[in-house]
Amino acid sequence: MAEAHEAVAFEFRVGAEGVNLNVSYDVFKALLYAGLRSWKLRCRRTMNSLYNTIYPGHPLFGIASCGIVYGLNTKGHDPSNGLIDWLDLHIFKRYFTPDNSKILACIVFGTGAYIVLVQIRQSALKKLFSYHGWMYQEHGKKMRFGTKLWGSLVKLLIGRNPSLYSYQSVLPTLPLPSLDDTLRRYLRTIRPLCNDEEYHRMVTLAEEFRETIGRKLQRYLWLKWLISTNYVSDWWEKFVYLRGRSPIMVNSNFYGLDTAYVRPTKIQTARAANIVCAAFQYRNELDHQNIKPLMVQNLIPLCSSQYERQFNTTRIPGKETDKLVHYSDSHHIAVYHKGRWYKVFMFYKDNLLQPCELQIQLDEIIKDPTLPCYGEEHLGALTAGERTLWAEAHQTYFSTGVNRSSLEAIEKAAFTLILDDEEYDIGVLQSNSSLSSINNENTTDKFDTYARSVLHGKGYDRWFDKSLNFIISKNGVVGINVEHSWADAPVSVHLYEYMIAEDIVNFSYDELGNTRGTPRFVALKPIKLKWLIPEACNNMIEKSLAQAKNLYENVDLHVYVHNAYGKGFMKKCKLSPDAYIQMALQLAHYRDSGRFNLTYEASMTRLFRDGRTETVRSCSIESSQWVKSMENPTVTKNERIKLLRRACDYHQQQYRDAMTGKGIDRHLFCLYVLSKYLEIESPFLQQVLHEPWKLSTSQTPVTYDDQHLKRLMAKNPDVVARYGIINSHSLVPLGGGFGPVAADGYGVSYIIATEDLIYFHISSNRSAPETDSKRFGQRIRQAMEDMRALFDEESQNVDGFYEHKKI
Structure with missing residues (x-):
């Protein structure tokens, strides 16, 4: 494929014939529209932030509060007990006319009173969310009066239309367990694992720890708890994930597989286009905070902070520790196919591409006869091997020039799309009547091969540092590979289930298996990334690939149904x-x-x-x-x-x-981190933290939004009939x-x-x-x-x- 555009908007050259300025107008316009979109997004985020600050209050209620205060004041009633007159006399009359100063004084008092009421409501909610007695209520038994009263108060105060982050400020702080309780619970858990001698040894170590350095470490941890929103999460991310120097492929990243009951198309680029557009649609919902926070029993919100870094996020290698970098916005994806990397723009004139428009770009990539640059085919292996090696290569060979701009195209992408050159022949289950044949050896081997491919591939055909890798096989089967440090699996599952529903039920496919719709315009063509890989760098790539190969060939992965x-x-x-x-x-x-x-x-x-x-x-x-x-x-x-x-x-x-918040291991982990900071050796903590999890x-989790799926099903009855979709179970992934x-x-x-x-x-x-x-x-x-x-x-x-x- 001949490249249609360079990766830059301007090309400036000085030669014998003078100055030559070449402007790529399409890319220049794309950059202008990208800037416009980013500005709109910042404004929307600012408005959402203000809305969340006063939730479960509402700005309209604040305006109404000011109106009520002013109305009462004009009728001769003073709800402020003289404060409005004081504000009017000492502040506003100096600068405004008497009528205007009175209005401003009423607005200030009304706004202040409303903010105070909101703060009281938020504080009450935070206290109510700190109560967890409802969780210990036995099913089938009559609910206690106290729990009923608590539930009624939560329903009264919780609000009706939360955005994704509305409840963040009212969520309680993770409690710090007492040292005695943690040690007692720990010793109980290891009793079946030890003989009498081993158990009594651990009891002695625990008692020594309690009576010597344990109390001191607990006091330091209490100080951290006092000044932190969560005393565990930052250390957990830093020391468990980012400080690890071993490969993140297999050891950290996890994978997800396609749905078992519907295989909507076998055309790779069509499935990829639908999946990518569904992901960007989900990202747009995140940016606008239209996704509702997950609620336990439709009453208790779960923290949504992990959603913030789902897209536009990458892990940057360092010699001692990696860092997680999140970009506020991204207008493109990075695509890998047969050893070549591409930058694909997802917006045209501030409009998100439709699947039919994106499929054209992906078809161009598939048809491109261009060979990979030297070292490009196995470049992704750097993200699969040991982190120190990748950090050295990153700093030495990818910090300047064309390599830097190409690498940034991958790192700043919303996510990576892998157009695999293999097929996953896993078939499709029509109903439970066909389940009896699932566990025969042939079918089992196919599931195992599919899972291994999504987990690690060939060691070089994934970019394991990106928060999300969407993998589409040659025959249109989907998989996802997720970098673990930014969030845990339920957040990715939420996205994955949304995408599958949008892909199959909403976007769907025509009779030939291609995307539906007619392109509105001729979008920008894919940009093939350029690389100048020196021999020394290629040697590092091949060394990292050898490390990755040794690792993934050792993996024994089996899917049992x-x-x-x-x-x-x-x-x-x-x-x-x-x-x-x-x-x-x-x-x-x-x-x-x-x-x-x-x-x-x-x-x-x-x-x-x-x-x-x-x-x-x-x-x-x-x-x-x-x-x-x-x-x-x-x-x-x-x-x-x-x-x-x-x-x-x-x-x-x-x-x-x-x-x-009454667990054992995160508390002991934080005490261990403190002991390392203070350079204090603890035989007890050493023993606990080095016990292998055999x-x-x-x-x-299955987190399908049934209401969302029902709306899609009602909107597309022909698709529902074609694929036999009855409910969310039809789209549950493997x-x-x-x-x-x-x-x-x-x-x-x-x-x-x-x-x-x-x-x-x-x-x-x-x-x-x-x-x-x-x-x-x-x-x-x-x-x-x-x-x-x-x-x-x-x-x-x-x-x-x-x-x-x-x-």
Whole structure:
């Protein structure tokens, strides 16, 4: 493809024939419109910020307050108890006429009174949001009067039309647990992992820590808590993510897969165009704060701060620590195809491109016969290898000249789009009647290959530093690779589900599988990025690729689809689906390893401002007692059920504690960071922070906005009929996963897709003789079967026990 434009608007040359000024008018106009859009966006953000400052109040109520005060004053009533007259006499009469000064005095008092009322309302909401007794209310039991009163007050004060960030200022601060409580809970969690001698050693270390440096570190941490909006999140981002020097590919980045039930087109550029335009539409909703904050029970808001860096964000390598850079706006995406990088503008005359217009640009890239520049094909491997090597290359070879401008085109892009040159032949599920064939070896291998490709690709065909990589296979299957430091999985899932719904139901495709619509104009063509890679830099690229290859070839990734039953059965057994699955993982892991191991389950702390995650230690005294009973043939079925219920109840208790700021691991982590700052050695903290998580787990949430989907379905009944879309379950993705945390452990991510279907994404290292991901998938299958067998007799009497239902 011959390049239509250079990456700059002006080209200035001085030669023998004089001065030559070449202006690329299309790019120049694009820059002007980009500036105009950025100015509009800044104004909108300023207005939103002012609106959020007084929420749940409203500017109109403030104006009404001023009008009421003025009306009362003119009728001879003084609601200010003399303050309006004082303002009128001592301030405004010096500069204005008597009538105008009186009006201004009323406006100032009315505005001040309204602001005070708003502050009182916000303070009351913050206090109400600090109460978490509602979370511990048992399902099925009559709600306590105090909880009912609390709920009524929240409904009265919460407001009716919040924007995304409206509740940020009224969210409570993450509480700092007491040192004694954290140590007591910690010792309880490790009891099933230790023999008597090991346990008593840890008790002694904990007691020594408490009586020596523990109190001192706690006081310092209290000072940090006092001056921080969140005493954990900044250190968590800095030390867990950005200070890590090992590759972020596999070790940090995570992935998400396409929906299982609808495959709308096999045309790569059409699917890519719809996905990209849907993502920009979502970004526009974010910029205008039109997306509603996620609410627990439609009552309690979750912190939305992680949404801020979703787009236009990149991770910049450093020799000792990376930094996360977020740009306020971006008007283009970076596209990778067959070793070449392109800059693709997404706006034309301040208008976002429609999918049909973007597909034309992407088709140009696909048809481009140009070969990659020297070193360009494997350039992305720098983001996949060790961070120190990439930092050195970044500083030495990409800080000036053409390499700098091309690299900035990638780093400043809204996100990267990868047009893969491989096909993912994973088929499509039509209904649960076809689920019985999912777990045959051929289908399983296809899922595994697909997941591995999205997780790491070839080590060079992703830009792992970007916040988002959208990957489109040659036959139109979608995947997403996410850099982890800027946010946690639920935020990306929210975006991904929105995009899938917009892609399939709203934008959709014509009969041939191309995007719908007619182009309105001839948009700018893609700009192929130029690179001048010296031999020394290329050697660093190849070294980084070798590191990445060694890493990803060691990954053993398996997608196990559990279709025998799902959360519908678990609810009939009156057990929490998440706790049920965690117990199944405990049983499977015990059978796989022959012992109990430290287990990590991620829990959110977004009930608090700037909250991220906390650890739920799923291996407990209660879970170990139940697992042992399952392996003991002398224990009766009723006793096993009793122990399972107890284990699930305790797990739920731990999960609630973690969500409400009473977790263990983030508190101990912060104490450890303080000990390093103060150069104090603690044998106890060293032991705690270096214990390996042999089983690291996470549930991928399903956060579909059903109202949004219903609106799309009502708008496009022909698309609904064509693809057989009944509800949000039809568009639930296959979930996603991450690499193993421990060298000889498992990483397990699962998504409860429907009432009858659960996807498990299992990762481990091939170099570890103790682990095998497919074997562990079979362990999970057997554990789930054995757990269902516990309830067979009683469940047969509950609504016919269990039936497959079509989605």
